[in-house]
Amino acid sequence: MSKQKDLNSVRDKIDSLDERILSLLNERADLAIKAGKAKEESIKYKPAREATILNKLKEINQGPLNNNQIISIYNEIISACRSTESDLKVAYLGPEGTYSESALQNKFGSSVETVPEPSIKSVFEEVKKGLCDFGIVPIENSSEGSVNLTLDCLMDFDLTICGEIEMRIQHNLIGYNKPMPKEGIEIHAHEQALSQCKGWLSSYCPQAKLVPVSSNSQAAMNASENASVLAIGGKEAAQKYNLDILDSNIEDNSSNTTRFIVIGKSKSSKTGNDKTSIVVTTKNEEGALYSVLLPFNELSLNLTHITYRPSKKDKWHYSFFLDFEGHEDEDNVLRLFKHLNSLNTEVKILGSFPKAIT
Numbered sequence: 001m002s003k004q005k006d007l008n009s010v011r012d013k014i015d016s017l018d019e020r021i022l023s024l025l026n027e028r029a030d031l032a033i034k035a036g037k038a039k040e041e042s043i044k045y046k047p048a049r050e051a052t053i054l055n056k057l058k059e060i061n062q063g064p065l066n067n068n069q070i071i072s073i074y075n076e077i078i079s080a081c082r083s084t085e086s087d088l089k090v091a092y093l094g095p096e097g098t099y100s101e102s103a104l105q106n107k108f109g110s111s112v113e114t115v116p117e118p119s120i121k122s123v124f125e126e127v128k129k130g131l132c133d134f135g136i137v138p139i140e141n142s143s144e145g146s147v148n149l150t151l152d153c154l155m156d157f158d159l160t161i162c163g164e165i166e167m168r169i170q171h172n173l174i175g176y177n178k179p180m181p182k183e184g185i186e187i188h189a190h191e192q193a194l195s196q197c198k199g200w201l202s203s204y205c206p207q208a209k210l211v212p213v214s215s216n217s218q219a220a221m222n223a224s225e226n227a228s229v230l231a232i233g234g235k236e237a238a239q240k241y242n243l244d245i246l247d248s249n250i251e252d253n254s255s256n257t258t259r260f261i262v263i264g265k266s267k268s269s270k271t272g273n274d275k276t277s278i279v280v281t282t283k284n285e286e287g288a289l290y291s292v293l294l295p296f297n298e299l300s301l302n303l304t305h306i307t308y309r310p311s312k313k314d315k316w317h318y319s320f321f322l323d324f325e326g327h328e329d330e331d332n333v334l335r336l337f338k339h340l341n342s343l344n345t346e347v348k349i350l351g352s353f354p355k356a357i358t
Helices: 002-038 047-060 067-083 099-108 120-128 148-156 191-196 198-204 216-225 235-240 288-298 331-341
Strands: 089-093 113-117 134-141 160-168 172-175 186-190 209-213 229-233 244-248 257-264 274-282 303-310 318-325 345-354
Touching: 002 067, 047 067, 047 160, 047 345, 067 099, 089 099, 089 120, 099 113, 099 134, 099 160, 099 257, 113 120, 120 134, 120 148, 120 257, 134 148, 134 160, 134 191, 148 274, 148 303, 148 318, 172 216, 172 235, 186 191, 186 216, 191 198, 191 209, 191 229, 209 216, 216 229, 216 235, 229 235, 235 244, 274 288, 274 331, 288 318, 288 331, 288 345, 331 345
Parallel strands: 089 113, 089 134, 160 345, 186 209, 186 229
Antiparallel strands: 134 257, 160 257, 172 229, 172 244, 274 318, 274 345, 303 318
């Protein structure tokens, strides 16, 4: 009987806490509404403010909930409170069930309107036209490198990177769990997923025909319509299309991570823990890249990523995409831009934004 009394006492305390939490959540929502009315901008998503809140929570969290759980809970709280100020519409690389959709939920929570798009370019187009407030697209994978379509769109569209998400990618072989034909088996996936699983595929499915498609969700859709097709995708895609997980964690690299960016028309203010992305187009001349990279060392700016694409303006001219720590409004970064502008180069600032919260 004493155990039952103890249990009842604990449950009473939980009920009391739930009432207090509910009251505090509604109080927070009321304050969010007041803050929204005080803002002059029509877009109420403030990546710097939200990143500051989440990073502070990580610093003061003492458990037993771990930081990932705290971040997940507060993403939803912030999302719900933000929705009391205005409705956000966010485009992502679809169809439903893609890793891009998961990245969107990790960044914006559930209280936004989501718009699946058939291509990375169409995500940019929706944001450019103002049909969506923001977009989510993949830009880089830790195993396979940059997503060239995203880089090309960053050059072609006048949009700003205002956030980033790093997400651990766990690939699964999915399909119908029933006997398969001995011949004619196809495995469909996005080309990046096929590359990220190429070792596993060559070991366990050497006879299968590998078919690249526009997304892993499209692959799952194909598998749901054809018993001789298997797909590579996440748990969300398997659930969406009522498929079975035939084998899990088939990626070759156990730390396989994809970085996604948030694109929009608004700039993010400084947080003290930021990154800046730029693209520098040089001419085909001796020492061009060296001249671009030299001031990073002189100004003690940590260069975190570099890749390149053909500039498409003239043959053998290249555009270099550079990510580095710091915000475009900081003194050292302003000195960097002044130096780069003095060179025989074209510089485009793609955005300054809070570092991914991991």
